[in-house]
Amino acid sequence: MSWLKILGAVIVGALLLTVGILLGHFAIPKGGNGRGAPSWVQTVGRDLNESLLQSFMDQVDSGKIRENLKALASQPHMATTKGDEELVKLLLSRWQDPQIGLDSASEDVYGVFLSFPDPQRPNSVAVGVCGSQIFSTRRSEKNVTADQAHADVVQPYAAYAPPGNPRGRLVYANQGKRSDYLELVNMGINLNGTVAITRYGGAGRANKAVNGAEFGVAGVVVYTDPADINDGRAFEEETYPNSWYLPPSGVERGSYSVYFGDLLTPYYPAKGNMPGQGRALIHDGIPPIPTQPIGFEDAQTLICDVQVNVHNQRVIKNSSNVMGFIRGSEEPDRYVLYGNHRDSWVHGAIDPSSGTAVMLEITRVLGKMLKEGMRVWGVHRGATIPSEFYSKLRERSVAYINVDISVFANATLRAQGTPPAQSVIFAAAKQVPGSSMSVYDNWRNHFSRISPSYGVIPNLGSLGAGSDYASFIHYLGITSMDIAYTYDRNKTSARIYPAYHTAFDTFDYADRFIDPGFTSHQAVARTVGNVLLRLADSLILPLNVSDYGEKLDELYSAATQGDFLANLNANNLSLGPLKAAIGQFKSVAADFNQRIMKLKEEESPSPLQIRMVNDQIMLLERAFLNPQAFPNQYYYSHVIWASKSSDQATFPGLADAYTSALETGDWDQVRKHLTIVVQAVESAASTLEAMA
Amino acid sequence: MSWLKILGAVIVGALLLTVGILLGHFAIPKGGNGRGAPSWVQTVGRDLNESLLQSFMDQVDSGKIRENLKALASQPHMATTKGDEELVKLLLSRWQDPQIGLDSASEDVYGVFLSFPDPQRPNSVAVGVCGSQIFSTRRSEKNVTADQAHADVVQPYAAYAPPGNPRGRLVYANQGKRSDYLELVNMGINLNGTVAITRYGGAGRANKAVNGAEFGVAGVVVYTDPADINDGRAFEEETYPNSWYLPPSGVERGSYSVYFGDLLTPYYPAKGNMPGQGRALIHDGIPPIPTQPIGFEDAQTLICDVQVNVHNQRVIKNSSNVMGFIRGSEEPDRYVLYGNHRDSWVHGAIDPSSGTAVMLEITRVLGKMLKEGMRVWGVHRGATIPSEFYSKLRERSVAYINVDISVFANATLRAQGTPPAQSVIFAAAKQVPGSSMSVYDNWRNHFSRISPSYGVIPNLGSLGAGSDYASFIHYLGITSMDIAYTYDRNKTSARIYPAYHTAFDTFDYADRFIDPGFTSHQAVARTVGNVLLRLADSLILPLNVSDYGEKLDELYSAATQGDFLANLNANNLSLGPLKAAIGQFKSVAADFNQRIMKLKEEESPSPLQIRMVNDQIMLLERAFLNPQAFPNQYYYSHVIWASKSSDQATFPGLADAYTSALETGDWDQVRKHLTIVVQAVESAASTLEAMA
Known part of the structure; x- marks a missing residue:
């Protein structure tokens, strides 16, 4: 994280x-x-x-x-x-x-493109009246357990945010989602030249600035809201070191980059011997305007006009x-x-x-x-x-x-x-003892779902x-x-452990x-x-490939809900091929598991037969890759798990193309993403087929 | 073909x-x-x-x-x-x-996107004077052996060329290369609205029209030149059925598409169950203007103003x-x-x-x-x-x-x-007898090169x-x-066998x-x-991976010739990392071959050891793939063999980026392609390394 x-x-x-x-x-x-x-x-x-x-x-x-x-x-x-x-x-x-x-x-050793604050010129968010500064945010957290006074504690900053000193009217923009800014504009608020104050959560860190810049925002301040992180506790005596809650001076630092991987060398190792790409080719996905995180103590104090002072520097440094x-x-x-x-x-x-x-x-x-x-x-x-x-x-x-x-918290496996x-x-968690029951049973008590194949089981989350x-x-x-181990959600709604x-x-x-x-x-x-x-x-890999079937069903089913199917049909698009491909996958996967059962019963199966089956299991996930599927989202190639911005709960490329088509009418893109999904599922089925 | x-x-x-x-x-x-x-x-x-x-x-x-x-x-x-x-x-x-x-x-069965002429309205290139047509190209080849009169002989056409009837001044544009059109423009000739007549060869079929359209050309005629195909023979009595040479009426048909694969479903099988992409998303790479091939008999006759009449139709048809x-x-x-x-x-x-x-x-x-x-x-x-x-x-x-x-011709293996x-x-060709010597020896006599590792050997061409x-x-x-078997180049300079x-x-x-x-x-x-x-x-795959080293050396060496290296250095780019990567590849490949030798000497090597080595051999070629390397050339991912338009004889992406940088100054692209090549070669070496 x-x-x-x-x-x-x-x-x-x-x-x-x-x-x-x-x-x-x-x-x-x-x-x-x-x-x-x-x-x-x-x-x-x-x-x-x-x-x-x-x-x-x-x-x-x-x-x-x-x-x-x-x-x-x-x-x-x-x-x-x-x-x-x-x-x-x-x-x-x-x-x-x-x-x-x-x-x-x-x-x-790699040479990595990083961003650090300037130790000589600390970042701040300042309030001034008639040219004289009447308030400035703190340079670091309050020292409560001596750890905070360590000389190497880095001042709070938004990594990769550009330096600059924009000054403007302070506007509260909720979580900095595109819809948040849009709402302000629809209320008649001119965002041009403003400084947006947003709370952590909802949109990715960098997106708060990326979205704001689109509407003319000049700088972004991000604060941690006690409602999101502290179950509402905001007073000093309720927080660390008296509890696990974040003290008012705490500031969440973080990488303000939409994508993962080194920015200067996407797809290539950031090694000294690599010529690299030149800074001119840095992808988008980092804040285009100065951005600074602050604590909720300081956030309360900010009024009307503020100035965001960011002195971050970008450097290439070695790391192992x-x-x-x-x-x-x-x-x-x-x-x-x-x-x-x-x-x-x-x-x-x-x-x-x-x-x-x-x-x-x-x-x-x-x-x-x-x-x-x-x-x-x-x-x-x-x-x-x-x-x-x-x-x-x-x-x-x-x-x-x-x-x-x-360990986020000590309630249950996640x-x-x-x-x-x-x-x-599951096999592992069943063998690990807990205080009163197995790790598996405790997990199922905290997070469960009803599986069509297995009944009530712990819910494996998505990556x-x-x-x-x-x-x-x-x-x-x-x-x-x-x-990991994590929270009991009945006891806290903290977005993440508060000191994060x-x-x-x-x-x-x-x-x-x-x-x-x-x-x-x-x-x-x-x-x-x-x-x-x-x-x-294990002689045969203990990864049950047929469990992919339930996930595919779930994603398919989401595409049949609400207006989704009707809108597809109105544009001459059918989910039939997708349904058929998923059916085919499930049937082939079931056959595959049958063959494994038989193989396990053999007294001494040939090592090449075992290898063949293991290769099929290993390569199943690869069959869902399509490097041409998301040309604008770099590093994303997995058709089932790619990130999406649409809130449609179906296959990510399909969801995004659908949401976009509702606005633009570009149903050819929906057709294309349907094809991509059908091919990926057919490919996956094909990987598991018996050899000719 | x-x-x-x-x-x-x-x-x-x-x-x-x-x-x-x-x-x-x-x-x-x-x-x-x-x-x-x-x-x-x-x-x-x-x-x-x-x-x-x-x-x-x-x-x-x-x-x-x-x-x-x-x-x-x-x-x-x-x-x-x-x-x-x-x-x-x-x-x-x-x-x-x-x-x-x-x-x-x-x-x-696939549903493939194809292009056919209209049987009812034959294509033609026609010459008119004051509104009345005085000449039109023939509808098909002359019937010389009855075969040409078969009812199913398709009239000559340029598949995928759009229909249309442009009329204009006829301009000879050599092979229709971009440089050919540019030369005409530099001579002061206004190409706007003209019909370009070009000969086969030099540029790809579709490119003759793609290039011409850029300069305002309205239609393209492509003819077969006797100098290119017939060793200069142009008279009927010198040609088939009296020799292998092309009769004056012969017309080369062909697919006028720059890329391979189905145009409507790039990357996806053209199957009925695939939703496909919609025609709006057809990639470029086909003629944007009407285009028609003709024979040299007709080509001689064309004068001044001509009209190109193309009635091609695009359809999706089933094929197995x-x-x-x-x-x-x-x-x-x-x-x-x-x-x-x-x-x-x-x-x-x-x-x-x-x-x-x-x-x-x-x-x-x-x-x-x-x-x-x-x-x-x-x-x-x-x-x-x-x-x-x-x-x-x-x-x-x-x-x-x-x-x-x-068999293009019966002189030698190619x-x-x-x-x-x-x-x-090589191993196979040595075992196949010819009339007086092995197929291998005969091949070496016709096409040979001096290999640093093997001395004089037959020259394996590039795909x-x-x-x-x-x-x-x-x-x-x-x-x-x-x-294949092919020509003795001492006996003919035909671009391809004449009846092609x-x-x-x-x-x-x-x-x-x-x-x-x-x-x-x-x-x-x-x-x-x-x-x-x-x-x-074979128990161990008979593919010698270390032979890649000579090819890498050759491509590297081309980048050190002429101004290439000087221009790189002047832009702070070094070939050092590439040289090191190739050296590393050669050393790892030699070690790999040593291990194979030892494995072959073992009395009964483990089948998993054999499989491991075979997988390394099999996957070597895959290590050179990079789906992000050529985002604009669809289907091309192989860093060593991708097509290039530059005439620099080095790695294709590097060659094209270099040639382009000379014009645009975009040396960051050269840096990127250097990185791509270094990574590909390092990847290949890494595939062959001994397991930890």
Whole structure:
């Protein structure tokens, strides 16, 4: 949930299928299969080792996670700062440790296009009367636990907002959505040259300025509303350090960029050896006008005319991607990926260090098991996934597991992912104990849905583009999932945990208010590690492809609601081909699962047959990619999950084309997006078909 | 070399690795490997059977190819006509024959956007004086062998040219290149409202009109120049039926479309169930003004003012793709593809039936061998590669072999392909006997180059976009090759065989002038079949990836010639990263080949190790794809082979961006394309790296 999505610590474990984590007692039995049979005959057929799973989960230690977090969040570690560089060393030392290290670990340096405030000239929002300034917003949060006084706390700013000092009448523009500005204009308000004050939420950060500029707004101020983040609590004594609520001085920093990925090198690694594109080719999607975030204490004070003073600077700085590897023993050309970013806005105890703390505990246990006699065949090597990630990852990745913020709150598991991830997450969550019931049962109690196939089950959420999985799912089409603990929605309506991206997101905050005892961190570590081992060690990938059928049905059904279908029909467009394609998908997926059942019953199925089936599972998600589908939304290629601006709940390209056609009459675009969806679904079905 | 590139007969054989064509004597030996070892242990390790190759080649019969051609070219079979539909039946009956059929065969119907002349109102180019017409071009070729009088001979036309009757002053515009028109304008000639007469060659067919329209030209006439096609012979007695030269009345028809693929459904199968895009979204790349081809007899006669009368109609008509399958016994999820289009312009004896005749002979022999005791495991199924080709083909195809025109002339083999195809074509050509020397030696005598690695070898040409391999290589990134027999360039300078796309391209023409005795057809069939069996049956794919290094060096070297490097440097652009990336590729590819050597020496390597290496070979070509590289050239994604308009002999995107920057100063685009190439080469290297 932070801004430097490209970077961060990714464990690239080439772990698929009886990986390099087989315990010693799995050694090839002497005799039994006759002389002459090659040794691989024994190993290629191994399946998941349940006792290994149990052993892993038993060893996950909440105390160790707490220690990790304390170390990780001990100081601010914004990207490319000293604190961040020290974490690079910490990660490498853990993963290269002789006792608990992985097979190998390495760092890879990128030159990334970033935006920072000017330490000499702080940004502000100021009120002046007759040329003299009568008020200016604070330069940083109030110091309440000493952490906020750390010299490396960065002043609040909107990353990528341009510098400038626009002055104008202050206009309240709600959430800065296009419709919000439009409403003001319709009320007869001239927005030209105004400064819009907007609250966080509703529209993406950058969009508040992008939308405002369209109406002539000269500057944008963004504040955190206590109603959105604090369940209404606005007084100092009700907030941190007395509760988890955000103090009045807290300011949410953030990346003000619509798209993910490095702005200067879209599609290419931001490496020194890459010529790059030149700044002239920066895509849109960042604020065109000066923008500044402030706290609600300051927001109350602003009146009439204000001046927004932004002195942000754009620079290219070096930053490292740190990777650890466990080599697969049988299929080192299949990757199970696990990742998170490393950099924070300030101390970042929750975002992202709660995720990093969990990652370090998982790798500690796996590393220890490796050293205690697991089989690791073949050489260890350094950076095998270098800058040119994309083609290799696309061809070889089985799944991507994301743990960014691992604990938002300690009430329940919350998982998001594409449908094939559901089966493996469920299997894992059922095996992880909670205080009174399994993690699975507790999850179902908090978030459930009625599945046509399974009845009442926990609700697996959809992936957006807000975290580090974005390029894996949207650009590479790799089955992805994001796992965390989160709120009881009966107890809070906070938009996100209140200290998010502020100087109050500290170890103390996490330790006292987010997860005292770190049991939720432990539950996440156990669940995620279990998922990872299942993906790496199962003979047949534990991703149930037929679960995509329910999602397709749901998206299709949304297109038959309200006026949608009638408007299509009025323009000679039929949903028939789409319905047929989805029916075909479901039927082919059911057959596919039947074949897997039979294969599992065979005494010793051919390794090539197993590989064939696993490739079909792995490549299913790729079949939904279409690089031509959304030419204006860069990095988005996944026809089912691309972002949309329409509020129609159907396939994203179809939804946007439909909403736009209602205004412009361009039904050819709707026809085109219908074709794109039909082809994607047919392609997916085709991937699962039996071989001729 | 015809226009309906999407269609045609594709043999989709899922044949990789010990395919369904192993002879009975390869049955598993009883005993020997001990009880208990699964039966697949024996079969997964089988390698190419050389005696099978020999048996195949011995059975290829030139007489049968001649019979095939006679049947195929017996009547005109333009796409969607009765003659074409009869060929669908013929292909299906051969491939479903109980004695010589394949494992299965099927047809798949598409609704394709086509253009035809109006039979009621023939197109013409007419000369009038004071309102009365004094001359009009002929409606069809002169009847010299009865074939030309066949009722189904389509009148000459430019497919996709719009209807219209522009009249204007006739201006000779050479080949209709942009530079040709520019030269006229620079000479002070006002092209506005003129009719340009251009000769075939130089610019693509459609471009003659696209370029002319830019300068105000109202209509375009295209004629065949005897200097280009007939080695200067222009008199009737020197031409067919007295020689292979084109009679004065011959007119080259053709598809006037810049891009390949169906115009109404780019990127999507032109199937009835696809909503499609609406005609409003047709891409550019077809003539914007009326255009008409004529023969050189008529071209001589045209003077001063002419009127171009075009009555072409655009329609959507059904046409079938016919596919035959041989199922692979071990890895049915790996495809070796072999294809050609089926439709002709008139009788199409050479284009495309010479290719189809060869295809039918190859499948006859393979089918017979299958029935005579080859092992075929598993079910046979119908259309396994349905409309949504793309994702399946991209994930699973080992290579695509194209044989369109199989014999242009009977002097020498001519092969084009991407570098990995070189090794397998060489291996095959060395085994095929010619009259006095092997096909390989004869080829080297006609077209040779000095390779830094191998010394003097036959020159493997580059693939353009002019035949049925276009979407396989440019859009899907599948290693592709095109194989034919062709001219002795010491004996003719004909742009192509003279009867190309005219009513003189008949069986009689082929039988008497192109390949009397059909020995060249036989040599092509043997070479191609040998290549196909090697690709399908070798344990490790016989595609030498390191041969890409020479091509990369060559393209790089072109960027260091002349002013190129100086101009780059003057704009702060360095070729250093590209040089480093190519060096890295060559080193990684050499290591990869070393590992293969070692693997081959192992007594029984694990099938998963073999598969891993084969996947690296198969996916190498895909690593060069970048769907974002050429956003304005649809279907083109291959960074090494995309089409270019610049005459700089380096990487296509770089060449075009450079040429354009010289005019516009946009060096950021050059920087971007340098980045694209560096990333593609690094990606390719990364694909071949040893697993961590």
